[in-house]
Amino acid sequence: MSDDYLWDGSGTPDPDVQRLEALLGRLRAPLAGAPAPSLPAQPIRWRTLRYLGPALATAAAVLVMIGLTLRTTRTASSWEVASLAGQPRVGSSALAGTGRIAVGQTLVTDGGSQARMTVGTIGQVTIDTNTRVRLVATRDGHHQLALERGTLHAVINAPPGQFVVNTPSATATDLGCAYTLHVDEDGAGYLSVTSGWVALELHGRESLVPVGASCRTDAKLGPGTPSYDDADAEMRRALDEFDLARDPTARSNALRVVLDHAGPGDAMTLWHLIARVDAGDRAAVVDALAELLPMPAGVTREAVLRLDAAALDQWWNALGLGEASWWRNFKAPYPAGASR
Amino acid sequence: MEHVLEIGRLYPVLTVPRGATLNSGRGNDAATIRAVAAGDEDAFSRLYAGYVRMVHAILLGRVPRRDVDDLVQDVFISAYTRIGELRDAAAFGGWIAAIARNRATDYLRQSREHVELPEELPGGDPIEAETLAILDVVRKLPEAYRETLLMRLVEGMSGNEIAERTGLTPASVRVNLHRGMKLLREKLGWQRHE
Structure with missing residues (x-):
């Protein structure tokens, strides 16, 4: 057998080289x-x-x-970073006291170290133990991190959309707020908002998570459906089941539990579900939401059922969480599937 | 554990030909390097795109995977700040490769002075144990074989690309690939398919 395949991939494929390409290619830059x-x-x-x-x-x-x-x-083009405990690593160097992290560099904490990064002039991010985070970009009006694993706590005082965190299962866009974001080893995540709002997005699927609410993210699914932390526990469990289930029957069964246990404070959750449920289940969600929060004047059941953008906007506005037009200026709040 | 290598007829070809020039398709590299020296960031981006895989392969052959990306950044920043020291633009590939090797050596020296982290921290997509086991074997090959094989098998560079980037002659690259693959098969206990 000639070495042509080893040289440039031409000629008769060499099974050993192919096997090595498949295995080692995972390490590609x-x-x-x-x-x-x-x-x-x-x-x-x-x-x-x-x-x-x-x-x-x-x-x-x-x-x-x-x-x-x-x-x-x-x-x-860099941020100040300070060690809060132990010896975090910035790039390949151990951080003692304070230093800087440049765009492209990674901050890694182990089980005994924590750090705090200053996000330009708009806020701070505390990096918890066992976390790996990379500074992707920083310039006026745009600051971006990639959280590969672990936990960060962000406190941002800036206009919406200036601070963004990429994770394997969603991109979190700050809407002027404070929140905690966690990413598991498998890329799944969990967002908990303590002030303001955060928008989660992956491949067009979006969730808006307000203060007091949290949301799971999944590497394949993207953002789950947000719910308030004080919502009925059974409803939240069923919501996770609904988000992750592939089988339509299982989804319908989980949805039924969600609707049965949804209380007056869960209108935000049901609004997200309108466009996420299977078409046959949509009417049940719309009717359940209408019981919690009557449709505003001008909004019809038929318009909502066909996912009319204006109708969804108006109903969203009735939630009292901010005008839809305001969200639209930087990130449309429609769940995937809504007509625009 | 270090393997005892059959040096002799398998001696790696590592020499850069005296006066080697950049090969076809890269005639613009000299102009690009002059532009980088003048502070042109776009030119630097082009240089980065052209050489990042080579630098990545060199570092991957020497340092823990978790730190390779950061060290790649270090190497390019170092090259940028020192590019005024490069007298012959045609030697850029070999020059930045040397920076990468030196950076890896510094890193390993510093690592011994700090608390050791596990060799491979989990994170991102899981890399199968077989991949890491093979990488470990490749890392123990002679430098020229190791680097050339990683450029080919990890980064997907062709033999001609490797020659262009490293400044080695195509004949040297071919020898390194052939002998390196032969040695790797032996280390892995694989019989060559004929």
């Missing part, structure tokens, strides 16, 4: 399609300055100004 790392300032080459003569003083002043600008730029 994830950075190949990613942007290049943020650049620091290039150093000034001092030996060239010897020849500048009388212009040196003027040039030095200019260089100082340039240096200050570059320093500002460098600082702006």
